[in-house]
Amino acid sequence: MPKKIKNKKNFFTFQDVVFNLQKYWGKYGCVILQPYDLEVGAGTFHPATTLRSLGPKPWKAAYVQPSRRPTDGRYGKNPNRLQHYYQFQVIIKPSPKNIKQVYLKSLSSIGIIAKDHDIRFVEDDWESPTLGAAGLGWEVWCDGMEITQFTYFQKMTGIECKPISVELTYGLERICMFVQQKKNIFDIDWNSEGVKYKDVYFQSEKEFSAYNFDHANTDFLLKNFEMAESECKSLLEKKLSLPAYDQCLKASHIFNLLDSRGVISVAERTGYINRIRELAKGSGSIWLDNQIEK
């Protein structure tokens, strides 16, 4: 029988952290969105960030994004690594003047009181070759632990950003390990009814690691990549940026799977990344064109 956690004060479960961040950023004025319904490598790939960071229109949004990095799978055996994990993503355009304080306040909503900790902004510039994106910023450290990525986008899908968006990416598992003082991801309390992270995701980690590393059918994936690419291109010709971008996301995830299956040689790697970037670039510029036409 799972043990209930009895009304511990200042104890935040995994789902509390999600709820509280949603509430906090909802109050701030962000549109609270739901995760994008395709496999992505990070919250940045959600069109609400990638595409919405383009062009002049102001935009504020926050959402949880399940993210997949097939090569990070460890069959559930490593206490710090997962092939599927959660990010909480905030995107604000243009970046507000007091964003640092707004962010620090958000931490107190999830049990991290700035005055008791050593919160540090450590240089970390970000680049995504597949998205044709780059930004400057920091990783935010709390007592030596990285808990958030804080980035000012300078370029997205190959297009200079104007105005500049700020992106905050909270690593939810990391933060929960920190606030719950756990040494193993799988020991995180998901809710206060005794359900642990392990109960929700351990089997999935084991099975997907096996799929990612050993069993994904690579012929099938290679074909799928080609199909997604050609579909994306034909949708771009029809000026349908969002459906085209979906295909770009699919191609990107398939590439990650192929990579973790070890079938992409070094020489081919750059080629694949360039192909995905072209799809992202096409989607970005058409999305922007369609915005202006309205």
Add this chain to the structure above:
Amino acid sequence: MSELLIELFSEEIPSNLQINARKQLENLLKQNLSSSNLEPKTLEIFSTPTRLAIFITGLPKIIKIPSTEVKGPKVGVSEDVINNYAKSKNLNISDLLEKKTEKGNFYFAKIKGREINTENELAKLIPLALKDISWKKSMKWSDFELNWGRPLISILAIFNEKLLKFKFAHLETVNFTMLETEDQIKQIKVKSFYDYTNLLRKNEIILDHNERSEYILKKIISICKKKSCKETVNQSLLTEVSNLVDKPNIITATFDKSYLELPKEIIRSTLQTHQRYFTLVDLKNRMLNEFIIVANNKDEKKLIKTGNERVVEARLSDANFFWNRDKSYNLIKQINKLKKIVFYENLGTVYDKTQRLRKMAYFISDQLNINKEKLEIASSVSKSDLASDLVSEFPELQGEMGKYFALNQGFEQDVSNAISEHYLPIGNSSIIPKKPISYSLSILDKLDNLVGFYLINEKPTSSKDPFALRRSAIGLLRTIIENNLVIKISDLIDYFIRIYLDQGVKEKNTQSKKELINFLRERMKNILKEKRIRTDIIEASISSHNNDNFLELYKKTLIMNKFISKELGKNAVSTYKRASNILEQERLISKDGPDAVLFKEEEEKELFDRINIIRKAFTVKEDRKNYEEHLKLLSDTKLSTDKFFEKVKVNDDNNDIKNNRLELLQILCSTFNTFVDFSKLEGS
């Protein structure tokens, strides 16, 4: 005394950008002030992660510009020119003066003395200095146009207790500073520098980066003393950490003793490179399971200490997991995994590189007479650790990890050492590899980089050297010189090029060998120049050098430098000059050297014999050559040459005999020139 305080308040600026901005601001301000006739008494720049502060004292209220006379066009030029000149000075032609100078009569404009309000001038020149900072990396934010290291939030500017008004990009100066407390930001009025630093100090912020660094250092040293540890502090880490905090709080923390079984390098990388903590070693060089955190906050609830300890625990346990697994992966079997790691685009994979090194091991071990099998093994596994998870987690431990893996798997000590030592030397003052397997592999690895990048035409330019080829070349030459190695570089380059081409690399530069040798020669020149050797001696040695044996070049240059002003050198130079002067006057169409049958005088024969002795001495095996002896032989020809010139008249009536004598002098000079090119030496 007058004072000027400017504070640029921003979000956290990275350490290296702070350092750069401080330096540039200081220079730019000095320049701009002095071109406005302002000489400050003091000018200081301070920084914290969020503050870049300028403090200047001793500026006058008024800048007095004395009257001057400015020289204009020559008297007699067209009226237009004179008119334009007068206009440019806001004068009429009639206002111009005519004055006599050494070069004739000229018009002069008399410029009246003026007084400028310093405040107005500062409001003009400071934004210009700010604009001229060139950030190594800069960014935009929100909807502003300004590029800065990180978002600039406000500019405090106070001149003599009053707001100094100016605009910079979208910002207007203010008379308050910003204070961040927890998640709030407050504006606080500031009247003077005293006010300002007091306010900061009250909030435990140390503005002066040097003071912070000294404070941290003092605390660390006192901890070292207490714990009987070595009082050595990593200087670059100290600088970085000082720029990462503004209210340093030094905390000692611990990790589980069992992790001390990990290689030291892993612990050090985890703690220093990744987490910016200071490690402690005792007097016997053993690492302690204690470390020093420089936090940026008080730790009243001890949460900071335990939080950091948990992070270290997680990182070390991760490292431990990888270490235990990776060390058992057979290095030979790992070689195949290197096929997935690119060496450089168009230069194949790291696997290809190890194959080249292995093939080259065959050639170089012949040249250097070292154990071929060992060098081949070392070359083959030299990069295997790159395929391990540990090195992908800790890239700075490449080589070090390979060495530990190798030792763990029973590879011989010198082979194992070579895996880490072949990356040496790392910087200009770093040690070089000293053991045969290590230095041979190091030479091959560096030459492989050089040849590869030259082949695909990725050569360094005067401003850019992205693959650190200069460092590779200098490292290569130092390794050769300091180990006293006779190496036929030219041959090695040929072999490397052949192997690269065999592997299918496309040659984009057909001059690569020639250009690479030139590049090496230039680096050699630099090495010699740093030893303060006369440039003409360097030129003389390089000019006669066969581009193969750089050790010979080095040694000869040093010998020449040592003896150039002594009897030995002077005799050699004067003998050469005497002979070459005659050859310069007479045009000789040289054939095959002198013909002994045509010698008439004893002195001719004697000189010829001497030359032959020298030529023979020059052809002994490289490793037996004694360059001082060689110079002595050259120097000793003075006697025979003097006698020759005394007794023998070169200009004989018989043309054959005359030419034969010229041939003799010719061969004398060319013999000298095979040592160093004496014609390049300045007569002494």
